[in-house]
Amino acid sequence: xxxxxxxxxxxxxxxxxxxxxxxxxxxxxxxxxxxxxxxxxxxxxxxxxxxxxxxxxxxxxxxxxxxxxxxxxxxxxxxxxxxxxxxxxxxxxxxxxxxxxxxxxxxxxxxxxxxxxxxxxxxxxxxxxxxxxxxxxxxxxxxxxxxxxxxxxxxxxxxxxxxxxxxxxxxxxxxxxxxxxxxxxxxxxxxxxxxxxxxxxxxxxxxxxxxxxxxxxxxxxxxxxxxxxxxxxxxxxxxxxxxxxxxxxxxxxxxxxxxxxxxxxxxxxxxxxxxxxxx
Amino acid sequence: xxxxxxxxxxxxxxxxxxxxxxxxxxxxxxxxxxxxxxxxxxxxxxxxxxxxxxxxxxxxxxxxxxxxxxxxxxxxxxxxxxxxxxxxxxxxxxxxxxxxx
Ligand code: SF4
Ligand code: SF4
Ligand code: SF4
Numbered sequence: 001x002x003x004x005x006x007x008x009x010x011x012x013x014x015x016x017x018x019x020x021x022x023x024x025x026x027x028x029x030x031x032x033x034x035x036x037x038x039x040x041x042x043x044x045x046x047x048x049x050x051x052x053x054x055x056x057x058x059x060x061x062x063x064x065x066x067x068x069x070x071x072x073x074x075x076x077x078x079x080x081x082x083x084x085x086x087x088x089x090x091x092x093x094x095x096x097x098x099x100x101x102x103x104x105x106x107x108x109x110x111x112x113x114x115x116x117x118x119x120x121x122x123x124x125x126x127x128x129x130x131x132x133x134x135x136x137x138x139x140x141x142x143x144x145x146x147x148x149x150x151x152x153x154x155x156x157x158x159x160x161x162x163x164x165x166x167x168x169x170x171x172x173x174x175x176x177x178x179x180x181x182x183x184x185x186x187x188x189x190x191x192x193x194x195x196x197x198x199x200x201x202x203x204x205x206x207x208x209x210x211x212x213x214x215x216x217x218x219x220x221x222x223x224x225x226x227x228x229x230x231x232x233x234x235x236x237x238x239x240x241x242x243x244x245x246x247x248x249x250x251x252x253x254x255x256x257x258x259x260x261x262x263x264x265x266x267x268x269x270x271x272x273x274x275x276x277x278x279x
Numbered sequence: 280x281x282x283x284x285x286x287x288x289x290x291x292x293x294x295x296x297x298x299x300x301x302x303x304x305x306x307x308x309x310x311x312x313x314x315x316x317x318x319x320x321x322x323x324x325x326x327x328x329x330x331x332x333x334x335x336x337x338x339x340x341x342x343x344x345x346x347x348x349x350x351x352x353x354x355x356x357x358x359x360x361x362x363x364x365x366x367x368x369x370x371x372x373x374x375x376x377x378x379x380x
Contacts, residue, residue, distance in 0.1 A: 014356045031307035036354025188351040
């Protein structure tokens with residue numbers, strides 16, 4: 001393995017190559033898709049956290065973001081739709097030494113797997129959940145999702161979305177997450193810092209990363225990927241410590257980013273050991 | 280970087296310098312590195328790579344400050360920078376000439 005890794009390094013030389021399954025690169029993500037940036041920020045954080053890569057595992061569900069588990073050169077698992085969190089919970093309970101990262105999309109984590117997310121947060125399972133939010137179901141052709149902004153066009157809302165989207169940080173906070181942050185893919189350093197903090201923190205950590213899906217969401221809403229990033233540059237407001245109930249995504253008034261919550265609370269395993277394992 | 284006046288302590292402030300490397304065959308031409316490099320080091324090439332995308336070219340090599348921003352924002356792991364040590368660095372101080380953008 002080490003030999004294979006060093007050979008790979010000679011061939012190209014990107015500093016994150018040893019965390020990648022290089023034979024599977026280029027990945028399938030479309031040109032301008034932000035998932036690759038969220039993924040590379042996450043790998044950068046694994047590197048800079050100083051955690052031994054053999055103790056880091058990545059689990060993802062289904063969807064474009066779910067492919068990440070197949071590209072990372074760590075122990076990883078690509079689960080069935082919505083089930084990344086229960087799989088990750090099992091990993092963590094069976095081997096508490098592991099740092100478990102769930103890397104998946106908004107549809108997988110908040111719609112198909114929504115119940116798993118709220119309950120893992122409620123029980124405060126020690127894991128890091130990174131949710132790439134691109135406001136639609138990219139892989140299946142751009143259907144409306146639980147995160148699609150009001151009035152936005154998707155294949156299933158050709159006249160505009162009549163529904164109100166979820167605020168992901170608010171749900172994570174209300175369910176009991178002990179670390180909650182939101183960034184966009186333009187904020188690579190902030191994502192990496194949050195992921196690093198989350199990895200080293202005990203408890204359920206949730207990081208939302210806003211990301212362009214130029215091929216589906218972008219195309220139907222007349223936004224190229226560079227235009228989306230310009231919006232991220234011009235319209236975002238960093239408010240660390242803002243209450244998660246107030247963190248709107250409103251391209252007119254502003255998109256609120258930051259580290260909103262960082263508190264400590266006994267984890268699922270600590271409570272179990274205390275209550276069920278003491279004689 | 281253009282200064283309205285040259286800061287008095289300009290000689291003392293250390294700025295790291297970098298050399299940027301592009302793995303052309305991985306690039307999908309999204310332009311993020313070009314658009315968001317703080318020093319406008321990069322530009323689109325008119326050439327195509329083997330998959331039909333325009334990779335970036337290095338327009339102002341002397342201006343790279345090794346900030347690694349391109350390295351992480353690139354969704355394709357196709358670009359990275361490496362610090363050059365001061366001894367190896369024979370280039371003019373980037374703060375003392377104006378940016379051609
Ligand atoms: S469909 Fe959208 S989310 Fe999926 S890879 Fe393409 S741009 Fe990314
Ligand atoms: S390292 Fe920084 S300055 Fe150098 S090319 Fe990349 S983004 Fe530009
Ligand atoms: S960010 Fe990466 S994929 Fe995009 S143009 Fe630059 S090198 Fe190519």
